[in-house]
Amino acid sequence: MKQVSIKTVAELAGVSIATVSRCINEPDRVREKTRVRVQEAILQTGYEPNTIARSFRRGHTNLVMVVLPSVGDPFFTGVLRGIRSVVDAEGYSLIISETQFNTMNADEVGAMLVTRQADGVILLASIFPFGSAVLERAGRRAQPIVIGCETISAALAGFPSVHIDNVGAAREATAYLQAQGHTRIAFITAQAGSMLTRDREAGYRAAMEAAGLAVPEGWVAEGDLSLDGAIRATQALLDHPERPTAIFCGNDEMALGALHAARAAGLDVPRDLSVMGFDDIRYAATASPPLTTMAQPAELIGERVARRMLDAIEAGHATNREAEIVPHRLVVRDSVGPPPS
Amino acid sequence: MKQVSIKTVAELAGVSIATVSRCINEPDRVREKTRVRVQEAILQTGYEPNTIARSFRRGHTNLVMVVLPSVGDPFFTGVLRGIRSVVDAEGYSLIISETQFNTMNADEVGAMLVTRQADGVILLASIFPFGSAVLERAGRRAQPIVIGCETISAALAGFPSVHIDNVGAAREATAYLQAQGHTRIAFITAQAGSMLTRDREAGYRAAMEAAGLAVPEGWVAEGDLSLDGAIRATQALLDHPERPTAIFCGNDEMALGALHAARAAGLDVPRDLSVMGFDDIRYAATASPPLTTMAQPAELIGERVARRMLDAIEAGHATNREAEIVPHRLVVRDSVGPPPS
DNA sequence: GCCAAAAAAGTAAACGTTTACATTTTGTCC
DNA sequence: GGACAAAATGTAAACGTTTACTTTTTTGGC
Numbered sequence: 001m002k003q004v005s006i007k008t009v010a011e012l013a014g015v016s017i018a019t020v021s022r023c024i025n026e027p028d029r030v031r032e033k034t035r036v037r038v039q040e041a042i043l044q045t046g047y048e049p050n051t052i053a054r055s056f057r058r059g060h061t062n063l064v065m066v067v068l069p070s071v072g073d074p075f076f077t078g079v080l081r082g083i084r085s086v087v088d089a090e091g092y093s094l095i096i097s098e099t100q101f102n103t104m105n106a107d108e109v110g111a112m113l114v115t116r117q118a119d120g121v122i123l124l125a126s127i128f129p130f131g132s133a134v135l136e137r138a139g140r141r142a143q144p145i146v147i148g149c150e151t152i153s154a155a156l157a158g159f160p161s162v163h164i165d166n167v168g169a170a171r172e173a174t175a176y177l178q179a180q181g182h183t184r185i186a187f188i189t190a191q192a193g194s195m196l197t198r199d200r201e202a203g204y205r206a207a208m209e210a211a212g213l214a215v216p217e218g219w220v221a222e223g224d225l226s227l228d229g230a231i232r233a234t235q236a237l238l239d240h241p242e243r244p245t246a247i248f249c250g251n252d253e254m255a256l257g258a259l260h261a262a263r264a265a266g267l268d269v270p271r272d273l274s275v276m277g278f279d280d281i282r283y284a285a286t287a288s289p290p291l292t293t294m295a296q297p298a299e300l301i302g303e304r305v306a307r308r309m310l311d312a313i314e315a316g317h318a319t320n321r322e323a324e325i326v327p328h329r330l331v332v333r334d335s336v337g338p339p340p341s
Numbered sequence: 342m343k344q345v346s347i348k349t350v351a352e353l354a355g356v357s358i359a360t361v362s363r364c365i366n367e368p369d370r371v372r373e374k375t376r377v378r379v380q381e382a383i384l385q386t387g388y389e390p391n392t393i394a395r396s397f398r399r400g401h402t403n404l405v406m407v408v409l410p411s412v413g414d415p416f417f418t419g420v421l422r423g424i425r426s427v428v429d430a431e432g433y434s435l436i437i438s439e440t441q442f443n444t445m446n447a448d449e450v451g452a453m454l455v456t457r458q459a460d461g462v463i464l465l466a467s468i469f470p471f472g473s474a475v476l477e478r479a480g481r482r483a484q485p486i487v488i489g490c491e492t493i494s495a496a497l498a499g500f501p502s503v504h505i506d507n508v509g510a511a512r513e514a515t516a517y518l519q520a521q522g523h524t525r526i527a528f529i530t531a532q533a534g535s536m537l538t539r540d541r542e543a544g545y546r547a548a549m550e551a552a553g554l555a556v557p558e559g560w561v562a563e564g565d566l567s568l569d570g571a572i573r574a575t576q577a578l579l580d581h582p583e584r585p586t587a588i589f590c591g592n593d594e595m596a597l598g599a600l601h602a603a604r605a606a607g608l609d610v611p612r613d614l615s616v617m618g619f620d621d622i623r624y625a626a627t628a629s630p631p632l633t634t635m636a637q638p639a640e641l642i643g644e645r646v647a648r649r650m651l652d653a654i655e656a657g658h659a660t661n662r663e664a665e666i667v668p669h670r671l672v673v674r675d676s677v678g679p680p681p682s
Numbered sequence: 683g684c685c686a687a688a689a690a691a692g693t694a695a696a697c698g699t700t701t702a703c704a705t706t707t708t709g710t711c712c
Numbered sequence: 713g714g715a716c717a718a719a720a721t722g723t724a725a726a727c728g729t730t731t732a733c734t735t736t737t738t739t740g741g742c
Contacts, residue, residue, distance in 0.1 A: 003727095003728085005727095005728055005729085006728065006729070007728080015691075015692085016691065016692045016693075017692090017728090017729085017730095018691070018692060018693075018694095018730080018731080019690085019691055019692075021729070021730060021731085022690090022691085022730095022731095025730080029689085029690075029691095030690070030691080031689085031690060031691090031738090034690080034691080048456045049456065049728085049729075050456065050457050050727090050728055050729075051456045051457050051458040052393065052396045052397045052400075052402060052457050052458075052727090052728085052729095053397055053727070053728035053729045053730095054728080054729055054730080055393045055396075055397075055729095056393045056394055056396075056397040056697060056698075056699090056727090056728080056729070057696085057697060057728075057729040057730050057731090058697090058729080058730075059393075059697075061393060063436070070418075071412040071413070071418060071421065071437075072412070072413070072415060072418030072419075072421075072422075074413060077411075077412060077413030078413075080412065080413075081413075084439065093436050093438070093458070094436065094437060095404070095434050095435065095436055095437075096412075096435060096436075096437050097434070098425065115389045115390065115391070115392045116391050116392050116393050117392040117393075117434070227623060227624070227627055231627070256624070256627060257627060259627075259629075260627035260629070263629060282413075282568060283568070283597065283624060286568055286572070286597060286598060286600075286601035287629075288600075288601070288604060288628075288629035344697095344698085346697095346698055346699085347698065347699065348698080356721075356722085357721065357722045357723075358698090358699080358700095358722095359700080359701080359721070359722060359723075359724095360720085360721060360722075362699070362700060362701085363700095363701095363720095363721085366700080370719085370720075370721095371720070371721080372708095372719085372720060372721090375720080375721080390698085390699080391697090391698055391699075393697090393698085393699095394697070394698035394699045394700095395698080395699055395700080396699095397697090397698080397699075397727060397728075397729090398698075398699040398700050398701090398726085398727060399699080399700075399727090400727075683742100684741100684742085685740100685741095685742090686739100686740095686741095687738105687739085687740090687741105688737100688738080688739075688740100689736105689737080689738070689739085690735105690736080690737065690738080691734100691735080691736070691737080692733105692734080692735070692736080693732105693733085693734075693735085694731100694732095694733090694734100695730105695731090695732090695733100696729100696730090696731090696732105697728105697729090697730090698727105699726100699727090700725100700726090700727095701724100701725090701726090702723105702724095702725090702726105703722100703723085703724090703725100704721100704722080704723075704724100705720100705721080705722070705723085706719105706720080706721070706722080707718100707719080707720065707721080708717105708718085708719070708720080709716100709717090709718075709719085710715100710716085710717085710718095711714100711715090711716090711717105712713100712714090712715090712716105
């Protein structure tokens, strides 16, 4: 069956295809009488403009690509919600690519851009190697990349970015644990090599050093960013010869795992062990016990990132390449208490 | 700066554009010597094929649209992972549209298809009104819709679908609660009008009726599919003059909320109250207490749905319009026990 | 009713690819 | 080395829009 194109409509309405196109895109420029005739023809034929042809002609797709570790991570879900709220309003759709916490090949991202599949790319996950290919190409085309993750942006001065001060926030979280009396504080990080919790680990270490506290070998455990990984990491920590009295987790998902592992080991949180999270995902408040955590404004980050992306697309290049720092906030609930005496 | 097109490459390599195109798409059909010359020209110019032009010419986008309530719902995250695993391998990308648990306007879905923005649509959320427009148009174009949710497919005989037997599964879950000795079993459903838990509610009611048990007014509470909604619903249930001894939740997210509400009310689960979930999301096993739930094979559903979508795209029409039923499975953990005496 | 200006509509090219068909080159066999 | 088939390459059209430019029609003032 043949596609009904603008030509079909034009013939039925007895006008030229240009007029039909104008009826759709700038109705003010055509006479009322013709307009209704064309409208009728459109209805009658069931015509819908062919998006591909339109994109082709216009040179853009109205598609924004988002690269993130996983849509299932509640933190990224929040960021995504923010992104969606702004791009939706402007008629853009989202192509979502998940790295599953691996490092995405930069060439894939570059290809996406250079290949014009998307009008821009929002990077919430680390890609590798950063540098030459992507930068050069994206630059040459003036196609926008906006970043929503500090550790990436650090490596990439010159790209617009939106994020919290991860180092500072982690330092504050650690300091809060110290203020409760803890001196034996462990940290659960992502797998080695991942950049996702790198700054948080740095903040943790800085706070420990500032307080003159040691971080023995083994106190920084790899939790894989997952529930299961964190359960294993917590078990290892509880078996450590110098068992910590508090565990600071690189994200809330892992904190949920730590809570479970502690419970499974017969420990009461926070009486026997304190657990601190990071992100403030929606499950944090209803965890048992409710999780004390460092909140990131996920949705706000998403909104800002998307706004800047759209501005850049509009302008044809990134107008503002600065890093924008959004506020973090300590949320005190019940998973942190004084250390056992 | 002008876009590097196939023409640029052709000129540099001293061949026609057709040859360049062939080098890319059917390299066997060009002589070794020419091929390397063209390859060099491609490298030298940094040429990448323009995806839009290619899609335009080929008539498809290699994009599949997925319409779902929310990517943040762990059940749908699982389905999505399954979908992605199969479409990735075939070079398709995913456009994801979230309805946020509202009913999506069918016209939007129809437009997406008819407009050729995507090669097919996978429907995991209800859209409304189902019928005329979408059906007719999708049918006319032979553009594929595949459904991964029974309550939609029920309304839509004739579209391929993959799902569990929701009614049966809910009946079994309810029967399991009855087998533990419960007679006062409540149900937390989605908001009124939502189709998402409709069949599960039907299964619950059927099991109650089969056992000759009453379902007093107010025992089917609206939980909104969210943590907060379920917390409110649970509170209402606990205040009910005929307080139930077990609560069966339409999905695990709500069961997590119920667990929290019970704890907040000073109740011990399962000693004072039993809670049964549905889906077996990844947080179910680490909840406190670990959640007894009816598992759906989320990832499998995703894989099957995607496979059928791709087959349909390939064939140009849905080859197999049957509903495919995948198995459910009761997962017994610790949130259900005998009723308090 | 005529004229100029403004508004409306039409014509045709262009976007970058792929591909049917035509042409040229290569290889093989005698 | 000539004839012929097969392989390689080239030519040009087509996909459905949008839009710069041109032509036609309408409007309004006299």
